[in-house]
Amino acid sequence: MKEMSGRSLLSRKADSLKPSGIRKFFDIVAEMDDVVSLGVGEPDFDTPWAVRDEGIYTLERGKTFYTSNAGLKELREEICRFLNKRLDVTYDPLHECLVTVGGSEAIDLAFRALLNPGDEVLIPEPCYVSYTPCTILADGVPVPIPLQEKNEFRLTAEELEEHITEKTRILVLPFPNNPTGAVMRRNDLEAVAKVCIEHDIFVLSDEIYSELTYTGEDHVSIVQIPGMQERTILINGFSKAFAMTGWRLGYCCGSREVLSVMTKIHQFAIMCAPTNSQYAAAVALRDCYSEVVKMREAYDQRRRFLLHSFRQMNLPCFEPFGAFYVFPCIKEFGMSSEQFATRLLEEQRVAVVPGDAFGESGEGYIRISYAYSLDALKEAVGRLEKFVTRLRG
Amino acid sequence: MREKILSLLERNSRMTAEEIAVLLGSSSDVIENEIRKMEQENIICGYNTLIDWDRAGSDTVTALIEVRVTPQRGQGFDNIAERIYNYPEVQSVYLISGAYDLLVILEGKTLKEVSGFVSSKLSTLDTVLSTATHFILKKYKDDGIIFERKKKDTRMSITP
Numbered sequence: 001m002k003e004m005s006g007r008s009l010l011s012r013k014a015d016s017l018k019p020s021g022i023r024k025f026f027d028i029v030a031e032m033d034d035v036v037s038l039g040v041g042e043p044d045f046d047t048p049w050a051v052r053d054e055g056i057y058t059l060e061r062g063k064t065f066y067t068s069n070a071g072l073k074e075l076r077e078e079i080c081r082f083l084n085k086r087l088d089v090t091y092d093p094l095h096e097c098l099v100t101v102g103g104s105e106a107i108d109l110a111f112r113a114l115l116n117p118g119d120e121v122l123i124p125e126p127c128y129v130s131y132t133p134c135t136i137l138a139d140g141v142p143v144p145i146p147l148q149e150k151n152e153f154r155l156t157a158e159e160l161e162e163h164i165t166e167k168t169r170i171l172v173l174p175f176p177n178n179p180t181g182a183v184m185r186r187n188d189l190e191a192v193a194k195v196c197i198e199h200d201i202f203v204l205s206d207e208i209y210s211e212l213t214y215t216g217e218d219h220v221s222i223v224q225i226p227g228m229q230e231r232t233i234l235i236n237g238f239s240k241a242f243a244m245t246g247w248r249l250g251y252c253c254g255s256r257e258v259l260s261v262m263t264k265i266h267q268f269a270i271m272c273a274p275t276n277s278q279y280a281a282a283v284a285l286r287d288c289y290s291e292v293v294k295m296r297e298a299y300d301q302r303r304r305f306l307l308h309s310f311r312q313m314n315l316p317c318f319e320p321f322g323a324f325y326v327f328p329c330i331k332e333f334g335m336s337s338e339q340f341a342t343r344l345l346e347e348q349r350v351a352v353v354p355g356d357a358f359g360e361s362g363e364g365y366i367r368i369s370y371a372y373s374l375d376a377l378k379e380a381v382g383r384l385e386k387f388v389t390r391l392r393g
Numbered sequence: 394m395r396e397k398i399l400s401l402l403e404r405n406s407r408m409t410a411e412e413i414a415v416l417l418g419s420s421s422d423v424i425e426n427e428i429r430k431m432e433q434e435n436i437i438c439g440y441n442t443l444i445d446w447d448r449a450g451s452d453t454v455t456a457l458i459e460v461r462v463t464p465q466r467g468q469g470f471d472n473i474a475e476r477i478y479n480y481p482e483v484q485s486v487y488l489i490s491g492a493y494d495l496l497v498i499l500e501g502k503t504l505k506e507v508s509g510f511v512s513s514k515l516s517t518l519d520t521v522l523s524t525a526t527h528f529i530l531k532k533y534k535d536d537g538i539i540f541e542r543k544k545k546d547t548r549m550s551i552t553p
Contacts, residue, residue, distance in 0.1 A: 022552070026552075029550045029551055039551035039552070040551065040552050042548060044546065044548070128553060297397075301416035304416055304417070305416055308415045374416075
């Protein structure tokens with residue numbers, strides 16, 4: 001880019017952000033035919049028909065105007081009711097709940113509302129790709145906490161404590177986790193909560209996969225641990241649970257003080273989340289939980305199928321209990337994740353995401369999504385097995 | 394466990410006990426045993442294939458026939474239902490609440506064959522008061538399967 005009057009055209013901060021490691025891979029895949037992809041981060045199910053029908057209906061009735069900045073009151077009430085039912089926590093729909101454009105917007109808003117220049121944000125990795133860039137854009141300093149397979153990629157109190165400094169301000173808690181599928185149990189969260197309270201750390205809990213856990217027990221949120229609700233922003237949304245990624249709708253809940261600042265930024269940047277999606281989402285919460293249960297059961301079956309297949313091909317993989325990803329270890333092949341994924345793509349036309357796209361500690365692993373039909377998974381696993389057998393040859 | 398086995402088989406009756414065991418986190422012995430028991434208990438009554446006969450080029454016609462009958466003392470509707478369902482061309486017989494009593498689903502090769510059955514066999518039964526025959530023009534969805542739609546994956550192949 002040409003410089004104007006000696007100054008750079010672009011924001012140095014934005015320009016120096018590292019591009020997502022996934023993007024590069026996407027470009028390669030886009031050029032190829034006959035690829036079986038295991039690389040998506042969104043459900044394969046259609047949005048429940050009742051939700052789509054409500055979307056159509058509100059369009060027909062001409063409900064196409066802005067809503068209030070924080071979102072439709074009836075939707076916020078449904079959200080708070082839902083959280084109360086699922087987590088037994090209380091949020092005031094008027095002052096402690098904000099409807100956002102996907103969970104992603106809520107992540108961005110939270111950092112912008114909470115950080116001052118130089119504040120450190122603890123980010124357990126591997127994790128979703130946006131926490132680090134959003135931290136940097138909000139003048140924070142990202143501090144990765146590399147998680148380990150031997151802990152099933154859960155965050156331990158010791159790991160947390162090791163990374164705390166005087167500048168630590170926020171801990172990101174991305175569980176159930178993309179890309180590892182790890183979940184935090186209640187005792188894990190209690191240990192983490194204790195450290196957070198002791199060091200006065202605020203938590204950004206990204207629980208977008210909360211409805212997709214396979215432990216046989218309900219998802220536990222850190223806001224359920226005594227003393228944590230007031231120091232946590234809870235982020236969730238409709239994309240994963242209700243298969244509504246393209247509707248771009250999420251939400252966050254937290255204290256009135258923080259939420260009012262987040263709503264202010266949201267008001268200037270976004271105005272309000274899509275109206276049509278908001279009406280549809282209210283129906284999702286009100287009428288469609290049985291669909292979530294069905295989808296969860298299907299994911300669980302696929303998860304078992306993949307783990308079984310990996311065992312049969314001796315590919316080491318800890319058992320993940322959340323989201324729709326498995327994160328097998330490929331260290332035995334002596335290649336980087338990217339090399340492995342590239343060769344798998346070139347030789348067998350199977351697309352997976354290299355683990356290091358989610359942080360350095362993801363190196364040596366690949367992310368495999370099971371948001372695919374069983375038939376598609378069977379085909380892909382067959383190809384993967386051929387590839388692995390040849391490598392071991 | 395039984396309900397989960399059944400809902401898998403309902404979707405795909407060709408799934409083997411071994412496959413089911415993997416999906417449900419069980420062993421194939423256990424699954425095989427459960428399936429056998431459910432067959433014996435007539436919970437699993439058969440393994441059908443869902444066919445779009447139109448697409449297969451077959452010219453069969455299907456009719457829904459509403460039948461009003463006089464119930465018989467001591468027998469209710471069971472006796473008359475049996476006399477109807479024993480005909481092999483009868484696909485299904487349901488006892489229905491509302492304006493009529495039995496719903497009979499009939500398959501025949503031609504319209505003539507179906508109407509022949511209704512006039513000569515069905516309406517001549519003693520207890521049958523009246524019939525109303527509706528021919529099916531097009532099947533959109535049957536047994537939970539939408540016939541015309543083959544789902545294509547239109548998602549971007551790699552997303553974070």
